[in-house]
Amino acid sequence: MGSLNPDPAFWAGRSVLLTGHTGFKGAWLSLWLERLGARVTGFGLPALTRPNLFDRIGFPPEASRIGDIRDPQALGAAFAMAQPSIVIHMAARALVRPSYLDPVGTFAVNTMGTAHVLEAVRAARDVRAVVVVTSDKAYENREWPYAYRETEAMGGHDPYSASKGCAELVTAAYRASFFGGERHPARIASARAGNVIGGGDWSQDRLVPDMVRAFEVGESVEIRAPHAIRPWQHVLEPLAGYLRLAECLAGADGAAFAEGWNFGPADEDCRPVSYLVERLSRGWGRTSGKPAEWHLSGGSHPHEATYLKVxxxxxxxxxxxDRRLNLDTALDWTAAWYREAVSGADPRALTEAQIARYEALDAPGAKP
Structure with missing residues (x-):
């Protein structure tokens, strides 16, 4: 296939509906699609944090539909507005611990929200490719040290993980029942990515944003599970995978790609939380003369998986x-983004610069 970069000739002028465009990953992806020349329509809730990357990148307000994925009428209106050729579904409840507080809402968004999107696709005959983004946590976690392959069973101990496993089952059922052949021209695939890091994430209860908030004010950051192993990767890595997958789905052999896909780092980048904390602490440096520090959280916490690799x-x-940035480089890019943003740099410019830098890695001999 040659270049690892998305193909501008494919995306230029193409109509894309992106759900979850107001989130961290959605903001990065919307900016990349804009750079590629796509006509992007976003559908999602208002951004949940202040600050947030969505507000900082200046997404065109006329192309943004604010609505709830649980509302079929609002979603249908977004489809009617976008007339999409490609649908990338990223709208979701994205965190494990909050899912214990509202399990019904988590299932409604992550599972039934996916069903609503696929129902809307059924009514939109111009759609050619759909990428449903779920999670590496969709797998039935057996706490083994091996990486999960696409053929492993779906599951989930906590409501979040189970809701993503259910979203995979919904996607598979819709694909088998309503798409392919003469039933509908769209090809449907799901994408399961590892734990993403990168600049512009201000989510609550997520490791890197929690660390940055503490480091900015010179406080020690509280860490719950320093020994938990996760498949860490820079946000641009899975996004590149989603775009490549959409291109393949829309091609002449698209049916061959209509299945589940993992996008994860190399095995050596599946590191414990403690590694990430120590490395990012050193990369951040000092605030008001104090070194970045962390401490272990006391008390009990809801169950979260200890070992997770894809x-x-x-x-x-x-x-x-393939992944282009090893974990140390991904952490360096992440720390640099936040340090420059804290110093007053424009978040949109920082994000565009890192996208351009990532694309430039395609050149022979290029180094990150």
Whole structure:
């Protein structure tokens, strides 16, 4: 397939409906799609944090539909407005611990929200490719040290993980029942990414944003599970995978790609939380003369998986996708983004610069 970058010739002028455009990953993806020349319509709730990257990048207000994925009428109106050729579904409840506080809402958004999107696709005959973004936590976690492949069972101990496993089952059922052949021209795939990091994430109860908030004011950051192992990767890595997958789905052999896909880092980048904390603390440096510090949280906490890795061999072999940034480099890019933003740099410019830098890695001999 040659270049690992998205193909501008494919995306230029193409109509894309992106759900969850107001979120962290959605903001990065909307800016990349704009750079590629796509006509992006966003659908999602208002951004949940202040500050947030969505507000900082200046998403065109006329192309943004604020609505709830649980509302089929609002979603249908967004489809009617966008007339999309490509749908990338990222709207979701995205955190484990809050799912214990509102399990019904989590299932309604992550599971039934996915069903609403696929129902809207059924009514939109111009759609050619749909990428449903779920999570690496969709797998039935057996706490083993091996990476999960796409053939592993779906599951989930907590409401968040189970809701993502259910979203995978919904996607598979819709694909088998309503799409393919003469039933509908759209090809449907799901994407399961590892834990993403990158500049512009201000979510609550997420490791890197929690660390940045503490470091900005010179406080020690509280860490719950320093030994938990996660498949860390820079946000641009899975986004590149989603775009490549959409291109393949929309191609002449699209049916061959209509299945589940993992986008995860190399095995050596599946590191414990403690590694990330120590490395980012050193990368951040000092605030008001104090070194960045962390401490272990006391008390009990809801269950979260200890070991979690995904095997992206299939994406490397069949999509030509691969990770470009090792974990140390991803952490360096992340720390640099936040340090510059805190110093007054324009978040949109910082994000565009890192996208351009990532694309430039396609050149022979390029280094991150």
């Amino acid at each position: 095997d992206a061999s299939k994406a490397r072999a069949r999509l030509g996708w």
